[in-house]
Amino acid sequence: MLEKIQAAIAAIPYPSRPEGLYEPISYVMSMGGKRLRPTLVLLAYSLFRSDWERALPAATALEMYHNHTLLHDDLMDRADMRRGMATVHKKWDDNTAILSGDTMLLMAAQTIATQRVGRFNEVNALFLQSAIEICEGQQYDVNFERRRDVTEEEYIEMIRLKTSVLLGCAAKMGALLADASDADSEVLYRFAEKIGLAFQLQDDYLDCFGDPKVFGKRIGGDILCGKKTFMTVAAMQRMADDEERGAFLDMLDASAESEEEEEAKIARVIGIYRRLDIPAVADRRIQGFYDEAKDILSTLTADTGVLWDYAMSLLKRKV
Amino acid sequence: MLEKIQAAIAAIPYPSRPEGLYEPISYVMSMGGKRLRPTLVLLAYSLFRSDWERALPAATALEMYHNHTLLHDDLMDRADMRRGMATVHKKWDDNTAILSGDTMLLMAAQTIATQRVGRFNEVNALFLQSAIEICEGQQYDVNFERRRDVTEEEYIEMIRLKTSVLLGCAAKMGALLADASDADSEVLYRFAEKIGLAFQLQDDYLDCFGDPKVFGKRIGGDILCGKKTFMTVAAMQRMADDEERGAFLDMLDASAESEEEEEAKIARVIGIYRRLDIPAVADRRIQGFYDEAKDILSTLTADTGVLWDYAMSLLKRKV
Numbered sequence: 001m002l003e004k005i006q007a008a009i010a011a012i013p014y015p016s017r018p019e020g021l022y023e024p025i026s027y028v029m030s031m032g033g034k035r036l037r038p039t040l041v042l043l044a045y046s047l048f049r050s051d052w053e054r055a056l057p058a059a060t061a062l063e064m065y066h067n068h069t070l071l072h073d074d075l076m077d078r079a080d081m082r083r084g085m086a087t088v089h090k091k092w093d094d095n096t097a098i099l100s101g102d103t104m105l106l107m108a109a110q111t112i113a114t115q116r117v118g119r120f121n122e123v124n125a126l127f128l129q130s131a132i133e134i135c136e137g138q139q140y141d142v143n144f145e146r147r148r149d150v151t152e153e154e155y156i157e158m159i160r161l162k163t164s165v166l167l168g169c170a171a172k173m174g175a176l177l178a179d180a181s182d183a184d185s186e187v188l189y190r191f192a193e194k195i196g197l198a199f200q201l202q203d204d205y206l207d208c209f210g211d212p213k214v215f216g217k218r219i220g221g222d223i224l225c226g227k228k229t230f231m232t233v234a235a236m237q238r239m240a241d242d243e244e245r246g247a248f249l250d251m252l253d254a255s256a257e258s259e260e261e262e263e264a265k266i267a268r269v270i271g272i273y274r275r276l277d278i279p280a281v282a283d284r285r286i287q288g289f290y291d292e293a294k295d296i297l298s299t300l301t302a303d304t305g306v307l308w309d310y311a312m313s314l315l316k317r318k319v
Numbered sequence: 320m321l322e323k324i325q326a327a328i329a330a331i332p333y334p335s336r337p338e339g340l341y342e343p344i345s346y347v348m349s350m351g352g353k354r355l356r357p358t359l360v361l362l363a364y365s366l367f368r369s370d371w372e373r374a375l376p377a378a379t380a381l382e383m384y385h386n387h388t389l390l391h392d393d394l395m396d397r398a399d400m401r402r403g404m405a406t407v408h409k410k411w412d413d414n415t416a417i418l419s420g421d422t423m424l425l426m427a428a429q430t431i432a433t434q435r436v437g438r439f440n441e442v443n444a445l446f447l448q449s450a451i452e453i454c455e456g457q458q459y460d461v462n463f464e465r466r467r468d469v470t471e472e473e474y475i476e477m478i479r480l481k482t483s484v485l486l487g488c489a490a491k492m493g494a495l496l497a498d499a500s501d502a503d504s505e506v507l508y509r510f511a512e513k514i515g516l517a518f519q520l521q522d523d524y525l526d527c528f529g530d531p532k533v534f535g536k537r538i539g540g541d542i543l544c545g546k547k548t549f550m551t552v553a554a555m556q557r558m559a560d561d562e563e564r565g566a567f568l569d570m571l572d573a574s575a576e577s578e579e580e581e582e583a584k585i586a587r588v589i590g591i592y593r594r595l596d597i598p599a600v601a602d603r604r605i606q607g608f609y610d611e612a613k614d615i616l617s618t619l620t621a622d623t624g625v626l627w628d629y630a631m632s633l634l635k636r637k638v
Contacts, residue, residue: 015455017455018455018458018459018462019458019462020458020461020462021454021455021458072417072418072421075417076413076414076417076418094395094413095395095461098391098394098395098417099391099395099454099457099458099461101421102391102420102421102424102454103451103454103455105421105424105425106424106447106450106451106454107451109428109447110444110447110448110451113432113443113444113447114444124432124443125429125432125433128425128428128429128432129429131425132422132425132426132429135340135418135421135422135425136334136336136337136340136422138418139337139338139339139340139418140337142339142414142418143337143338143339
């Protein structure tokens with residue numbers, strides 16, 4: 001399936017003119033990645049029908065849409081690198097990132113709008129509604145960066161909108177393209193949404209407490225760049241007063257000048273998390289979403305083994 | 320009709336949360352403007368059916384889309400003012416302009432995608448295709464700013480994509496919503512496209528040679544900010560060599576420090592246009608598009624008087 005997705009992405013036709021509009025789009029789409037969202041579309045489709053290649057154009061369009069959000073988010077975050085490559089506003093300029101990003105959104109919307117597979121009108125409405133919710137999630141993320149009193153529930157709602165909604169959309173889109181019932185389509189949405197929440201919280205958790213060999217990234221990366229994660233929010237909610245929270249934020253925002261300072265900063269922050277019992281808090285939440293996802297999926301009559309295994313491989317969990 | 324459009328725009332429901340996402344959208348939509356595109360939708364619809372209020376949601380969505388392009392274009396051009404008010408990136412910040420702009424595009428697409436009036440699937444496809452072409456036009460505009468050898472034909476193709484395509488889309492959308500035939504819908508597209516070209520070139524012309532009382536803006540505004548217009552392109556195409564073109568561009572880019580210098584700069588540039596006979600060149604082009612638009616519209620059997628009068632009122636021309 002992944003091979004077919006990669007081939008479909010590589011086969012997207014880009015006009016050669018105007019110069020500077022489509023080249024950045026092709027560049028972004030060739031950067032790679034797990035192709036998680038199109039895979040979810042196809043796996044969900046395959047629960048109901050075997051001819052999943054019919055869902056490939058919509059699946060590929062969803063990856064185009066996802067990369068549009070990465071392009072605009074990287075610009076807003078002033079992130080210079082993505083997957084080891086220069087981001088578009090860095091390699092070209094800000095205006096190129098804005099305009100090529102807009103074009104990617106439109107190309108995705110156009111592909112999805114012109115499908116005539118399964119319940120295509122509902123697929124289109126689902127996509128656009130999800131995309132609006134994702135903008136809302138991004139805005140909450142921006143707002144939360146300026147606040148000190150974000151609650152766990154608010155944080156979870158933010159990541160639900162910013163990231164889980166698109167996984168729910170992908171899974172439900174697969175079901176709708178395969179002409180599945182309302183009930184089955186909704187089950188897939190809720191399943192993927194919960195998996196998305198578990199996945200995102202686990203990413204925050206592993207950044208602090210993961211095994212670097214399994215995690216694949218340096219431990220403490222989020223801490224070093226002062227990113228507000230679930231761990232930060234959960235810890236701040238458990239601090240005594242604004243003074244303690246202020247001191248913690250100052251520590252998180254301080255830049256480390258040497259490798260020793262970096263290690264010291266990471267150790268200090270992780271020490272605070274341990275003292276406040278945040279590993280257990282996070283683990284309970286992750287397990288909760290994981291259990292919910294499992295319960296939701298079990299209500300489907302179709303054989304969901306492949307979909308479940310895929311989700312678990314993302315979560316890097318043993319079933 | 321304009322009253323109903325204004326009322327429909329004022330009645331768009333914006334969620335109150337997340338803070339900072341919908342407020343700039345409501346701000347932009349309340350800035351006013353001629354509401355030219357939704358008016359074209361409704362006038363075109365009325366040629367075929369009298370119940371034009373059915374086309375109001377799509378017409379309003381097209382105005383939302385148009386304002387999305389203005390929002391992102393103003394950000395790319397670093398324009399601080401629009402219709403006498405601060406632009407969104409100025410009043411808020413760049414990231415707000417990016418994200419609220421994306422949301423406007425999605426709200427417009429969602430409204431258009433969920434219409435079930437007339438030939439709605441074709442309306443949706445037309446809208447998305449037009450929006451992609453408008454991105455291409457914007458990219459050509461960016462590219463042309465860096466070039467000295469843009470031809471009149473290239474310039475006209477750029478403004479066709481950047482501005483006329485949306486007028487064509489508006490008029491054809493009205494026809495499709497009213498269940499008009501392919502042929503009639505296409506006639507309306509081509510009519511509005513030509514009117515758009517005439518309108519845009521006339522705007523460039525009037526900036527140099529208009530009557531300030533009728534034009535409503537200061538004469539020479541484009542010259543003062545060094546904007547490349549049809550006049551600039553047509554003049555440069557008629558210059559002897561790169562040396563002359565270079566000197567002209569230096570003059571155009573030079574900033575005027577006092578009112579006397581401003582008047583002198585405007586007089587110098589207009590003097591060059593007159594010497595190269597650009598007023599006549601531009602006038603021939605405008606008249607050509609105007610005649611084409613008239614011919615195209617005359618092939619319709621419906622009574623097009625109101626639509627023609629509206630187009631002429633935009634062009635500020637006597638029939």
